[in-house]
Amino acid sequence: MKNQIDEQDFQKAISEAIIQLIRQPPITLVLQRPFLLILISHLQLALRHPANNGCCSESVRQFIDAMTDEFFTWSPALLELICRGDDPHYDVLNMEIVAQPEGAQRTCRVCGCTDREPCKPACAWIAPDLCSACLPAVSRILRP
Ligand SMILES: [Zn+2]
Numbered sequence: 001m002k003n004q005i006d007e008q009d010f011q012k013a014i015s016e017a018i019i020q021l022i023r024q025p026p027i028t029l030v031l032q033r034p035f036l037l038i039l040i041s042h043l044q045l046a047l048r049h050p051a052n053n054g055c056c057s058e059s060v061r062q063f064i065d066a067m068t069d070e071f072f073t074w075s076p077a078l079l080e081l082i083c084r085g086d087d088p089h090y091d092v093l094n095m096e097i098v099a100q101p102e103g104a105q106r107t108c109r110v111c112g113c114t115d116r117e118p119c120k121p122a123c124a125w126i127a128p129d130l131c132s133a134c135l136p137a138v139s140r141i142l143r144p
């Protein structure tokens with residue numbers, strides 16, 4: 001019974017907080033474009049959850065489409081990549097994301113991690129010589 005009351009309080013607190021959020025001004029975000037791509041891929045994964053089919057998921061789908069139209073249509077490869085994000089067939093393990101020549105050892109140019117010794121928590125290759133753990137660091141360096 002106690003848990004039920006706590007849950008009701010929690011739901012009420014959320015409603016009140018969301019009403020406050022609506023009254024607050026919009027936020028302007030500044031993102032590096034590679035991070036936007038990563039964000040889209042994670043949203044696509046969340047959208048594939050079978051129970052994720054409410055009106056919020058439709059808004060997220062529209063956000064993905066709008067961002068894709070605005071920033072990625074210049075690259076057929078990126079369009080294909082985003083397309084594959086909706087297809088579970090292309091879900092891959094970290095090691096398989098960037099193809100490499102047989103026997104070659106990839107090394108991150110920032111942290112020096114490798115296929116055999118990835119970062120903790122585990123990273124993925126977002127370019128042949130850059131791992132996902134280092135993207136925030138690179139983004140900071142690139143920021144004017
Ligand atoms: Zn790295």
Ligand SMILES: [Zn+2]
Nearest residue numbers: 113119123131
């Ligand atoms: Zn790494």
